[in-house]
Amino acid sequence: MANEKLYLYPLWIRIWHWLNATIFIVLLLTGISMQYSNPENPLLISFESSVQLHNICGIALSINYLLFVFGNLFTSNGKQYKMKTKGLFKRLYDQSVFYLFGMFKKQDPPFPISLENKFNPLQRFIYSTAMYIGFPIIIASGMAMLFPEIIIPQIFGVSGLLVTALLHVVIGFVLSLFLFIHIYVCTIGNSIISNFKSMITGWH
Amino acid sequence: MKLSKLILGFIFLLLFYSGNAQQETNKNHSCLKCHAHRTYKYMNEDFGMEIKESMCSNRMIDTLAYQQSNHGMFKCTDCHSPEYETFPHAGNLRMELMYACNDCHAGDPEYAKFHFEKIEEAFYESMHYNRAPDAFTCWSCHNPHTYKTQARIGDKISETVKYDNNICLSCHADVNKFELLTERENINILKSHKWLPNQELHFKKVRCIECHTQLSDSLLVSHVVMSKDSAIRECTSCHSENSHLMASLYRYKSLESRKGSGFLNAVIINESYVIGANRNKYLNILSVVIFGLVLIGIFTHTIFRIFKSK
Numbered sequence: 001m002a003n004e005k006l007y008l009y010p011l012w013i014r015i016w017h018w019l020n021a022t023i024f025i026v027l028l029l030t031g032i033s034m035q036y037s038n039p040e041n042p043l044l045i046s047f048e049s050s051v052q053l054h055n056i057c058g059i060a061l062s063i064n065y066l067l068f069v070f071g072n073l074f075t076s077n078g079k080q081y082k083m084k085t086k087g088l089f090k091r092l093y094d095q096s097v098f099y100l101f102g103m104f105k106k107q108d109p110p111f112p113i114s115l116e117n118k119f120n121p122l123q124r125f126i127y128s129t130a131m132y133i134g135f136p137i138i139i140a141s142g143m144a145m146l147f148p149e150i151i152i153p154q155i156f157g158v159s160g161l162l163v164t165a166l167l168h169v170v171i172g173f174v175l176s177l178f179l180f181i182h183i184y185v186c187t188i189g190n191s192i193i194s195n196f197k198s199m200i201t202g203w204h
Numbered sequence: 205m206k207l208s209k210l211i212l213g214f215i216f217l218l219l220f221y222s223g224n225a226q227q228e229t230n231k232n233h234s235c236l237k238c239h240a241h242r243t244y245k246y247m248n249e250d251f252g253m254e255i256k257e258s259m260c261s262n263r264m265i266d267t268l269a270y271q272q273s274n275h276g277m278f279k280c281t282d283c284h285s286p287e288y289e290t291f292p293h294a295g296n297l298r299m300e301l302m303y304a305c306n307d308c309h310a311g312d313p314e315y316a317k318f319h320f321e322k323i324e325e326a327f328y329e330s331m332h333y334n335r336a337p338d339a340f341t342c343w344s345c346h347n348p349h350t351y352k353t354q355a356r357i358g359d360k361i362s363e364t365v366k367y368d369n370n371i372c373l374s375c376h377a378d379v380n381k382f383e384l385l386t387e388r389e390n391i392n393i394l395k396s397h398k399w400l401p402n403q404e405l406h407f408k409k410v411r412c413i414e415c416h417t418q419l420s421d422s423l424l425v426s427h428v429v430m431s432k433d434s435a436i437r438e439c440t441s442c443h444s445e446n447s448h449l450m451a452s453l454y455r456y457k458s459l460e461s462r463k464g465s466g467f468l469n470a471v472i473i474n475e476s477y478v479i480g481a482n483r484n485k486y487l488n489i490l491s492v493v494i495f496g497l498v499l500i501g502i503f504t505h506t507i508f509r510i511f512k513s514k
Contacts, residue, residue: 037480039440047439047480051401099505104512148405162477166484173491177498184502188509 008118009202013077016067017199023061028176030054035169058142065135080118081128091121103188113204123185126178134175141168234289235280240267246291269350283348305342318353319423326420326427336385344385345371361453361476365411368425372412396432409476414442414452426452443480447472450481 009017030050037047045053072078094110099122102110111120119127141164144151152160189195198204238244238259245256270276281288285300309320327333332340352367373393375381382391400406415436417426441448447469454472468483 034443034479035483037440037444039438039444047443051439055401104508148402159477162482165477165479165482166487170487173494177495180498180502184505 006113006115006118006204007202008113008115008204009199010075010077011202012067012071012075014199014202016064016071019064020061020068023057023064024175024179026053026057027061028172028179030057031169031172055146058139058146062139062143065139068131079116081124081131083121083124083128088121088125092125095120095122099185099188118204130175130178134171134178138168138171138175141165141171232280236265236267239263239265265349273350273352275348275351302341302343302348305346322420322422323427326423329418330427330429331431332385332429339385344375362408365409365453368411368413369407376412399437410442410449411453414449417452419448419451440480442478445469445481445483447478447481449478 030045030053033044033050034047034054036044037050038044039047044050072081091111098107098110109120111117113120117124144164145161145168148161151164154160155163186195187193189198195204238246241259242264243256243258245254247253248255275283283303285297287294287297306320306324309315309318310324311321327342332344375385376391376393379389379391382388394403397403397406413426413429416429416432418428418430418434420426420428436448445468449472450469454469468485469478469481472478472482
């Protein structure tokens, strides 16, 4: 089974994935440059360029997200993000135990990759949360800040812009944590780079 | 019996004070019966006719704004010649020189906190004065009939921003007034500020003078208006930890209240949010801790992988 090659990632997913990754990294760097803006810090991108780049990439990410949503709506890939709540916690626990202990004892993964299950339960849960909760919130709050006149001026006595911005920054931070963990977990494969290769060739 | 006396006394006092107030509002009646209206009437004695004329718009007084202004308690003739009390007004009265702020306010300890002398010094440095030394006066920006100290009384920063920006726009968005002070044509601040992202939001949330005046240590509102080439065009002047806004727009508020809640430049977030200037120190610490834990986790896992693969 392990030696059998599976075609897991069709072309549209790979294009979407790498576009999303590139745009997300630019958004992350420009976002940090604005949030912690300091003209004396040479590591940060200038505020003016950050604003422009962040705006452009924000729109690009939103359009690319539509590709993801429609792709999942009209192909079988959408099923990969659905999960049953029954026994979910047990499956997440088993997969976590495998990552923390089992894999060091050379145990077989509890949920082997197949065409029907290209994600293990932990991946399925985290990817679905990131893509169907995290992304809509960060896109909506980002769009609101792109057109700040649509934001409610006051929410419970606090500036609406502040609430929107905080939400955007917090979700951005959580998604950036996801990025780091995602990249690291991708090094856990047959070899360190095999999963990265899969996302280029489509074959696992 | 006692009670009825008390009530009578109270009614008397009420009448006395309301009479006084009436007198106060009437002190300028003879001027305002014409100058508060678009039209005025007078009797042409020679022909025995009553004539109705239209009032020149810049000779009209908004009575309500005047009453509420800092100078609302004055009689017209406190500042204007008493000869204005006769009608028709003598032609030479048009040549009368107007008082400037310091003709009344200089050296008065009651107004020391406003630093009028320093304002005057700053004004002489401003490009407004230097471009048109004869034409530009205090009144070019501060209408003596409506002026109200704003930054100190305004509860809402947005009101202060609107009030102060309207002062600039009264010339910079009105060709007729602009032409009085300069030979330049073409004023289009929307075009000259095209580079500014979220232009509308900036115009609503900050004052023109935030970028167009030199910051002053001693004055709440700097009066050294700079030429456009010297205006601040660096986003990080405001969008950073040491936000320039704290020394200008939010200066009075920040002196008044130093609300913490963990936010940098917290006073801004009562009404607004400035990226780069408003950061929450607790969220900052929390994010560093979480990020650190993730990195430690990844690092430990990597060590185990290397160790166990041997």
